[in-house]
Amino acid sequence: MVSMRDNPLTALRDQDVTGPRLHVAKLSEALHLHGHDLTVYTRRTDARLPERVRIASGFEVVHVPAGPVRQLDDTPYVGEFALSLQKIWTGDAPDLVHAHHWTSGFAAVLGARHSGIPVVQSYHALEGGDSTTYERLVGREAACVIATSGHEANELARLGVRRSKISTAPWGVDLRAFTPNGPSAPRNGMPRILTVGGLAPHDGVDDLINALTTVNWAELVVAGGPSGSTPDANLVRLRELAGRRGVAHRVTFLGRVPHADVPALLRSADVVACPQWHEPFGIVPIEAMACGVPVVASAVGGLTETVVHGVTGVHVPPREPRALARALRSLLSNEVQRQEMSCAAEDRARVRYDWQRIALEVGRAYQRVGAPAGAEATPALR
Structure with a gap:
């Protein structure tokens, strides 16, 4: 996984995290449960964090140096991040790279260009505007693009991504937290x-x-x-x-x-x-x-x-x-x-929308571009 802007460690440790950071964390957890060996590469933003953090056997987060070691409003160090990925993957090439957001995709495409590693791309909504050129380039270079809905798939096709490259897998929901039973916020009597x-x-x-x-x-x-x-x-x-x-x-x-x-x-x-x-x-x-x-x-x-x-x-x-x-x-x-x-x-x-179901669908997209299947360690879907 390449998630340059969104470090999944914060989502794994903080239940108030939302958005793409939460998506990367939950999808990574579910894929690991399905038997995939997983490494998440993200930009180092905190000097106190070690270079590698092991989440579980076969699942770790790597903090890649690129630019100043602090949070940034944007991500102007894509080239530096890509060079670091290229060096890492030269000696330890993964079967597949899954990038999240176009900045990660751009870095992944550059980092994997000389090694032939297939890149799967998730945009989590297109930004458009000044980013359109880069979004289109990543979509054309990636081996597969995962859309969250048919609507996004249509947007990707209009961007210039071939339909044959597009797979669809929605975001999931944490069914342990979001259930009909449990505490309810106070009411005042009105509907x-x-x-x-x-x-x-x-x-x-x-x-x-x-x-x-x-x-x-x-x-x-x-x-x-x-x-x-x-x-x-x-x-x-x-x-x-x-x-x-x-x-x-x-x-x-x-x-x-x-x-x-x-x-x-x-x-x-x-x-x-x-x-x-x-x-x-x-x-x-x-x-x-x-x-x-x-x-x-x-x-x-x-x-x-x-x-x-x-x-x-x-x-x-x-x-x-x-x-x-x-x-x-x-x-x-x-x-x-x-x-x-x-x-x-x-x-x-x-x-x-169970995360285990989503992981199965994403895993099938991986197999389309030649990645091996996971061990399918989880029980059958409900």
Whole structure:
């Protein structure tokens, strides 16, 4: 594994880590359980860390020197990182390299160029803009590209990656933490609509607040955004909107919620809303479904694949508060339907998004480019 920007050690030791760092950690753990010998290469950002950290037999993290030994906002030392990889792999070549984010992919392609090691690439969403040239180059040089959804696969094809190179394997969910049973956050007696994510206009919280005006006797809880005492411009905008729309007393902004506290918060909700205008995949609806909570999601991107309309939740057109309100009213007023969707949602999360299932799919992508299969040490999938 090459994860230049995201050190999985922090995710293995800190249950509040999210995003690509968590993905690399959980996927690595699952692949190791399937019998793969695994080394994760990441950029050294802390002088106190040893060069190599052994997680288990056949599983270690290597901190590669490249640039200053501290956290950086961007990653301008790709070439230096690639040279270090090339030296390491000259004497100890792996069967396969799996790179995460285009910066890691660029370093992996350069580091493996003279040795012929196949490179598998995961972007975790395309950045576009100034990064497009590098993203396209990595996609064309890689032996295989793993998309998280059919939507991302289409984006990769438009980027210029051959369809025959693309495999699809979604992100997984920790089914030990995200379950229907367990502690639940306190409630105030009203039906609860929960949304977890950013506060920018494209995150759709504005639409939820506008929808709430016709969803009577229900509260909206918003988790995400700034965690400090000084509110940012998006939070100020949303609070002002809630005041103008006369629903400020039914809207609670929690700020950033530690990931360890998210399961309890999800269990406290009657419905989880994902009103984003665009979303290549979406982790929140998977975590909500694993907790047995139905989801109302915008019919965009990967959300249309994650949430099964009429089974685990409801799709609504993006940027249409009236349609969002109708879906919320319908679910909140029908307890039987919510219970049916709750059971279906939990079942889908366990069958489709268990990390062991994801590791099997990623392992099959490895085999497509000639890597040996793992030992399949884990029991059969549920």
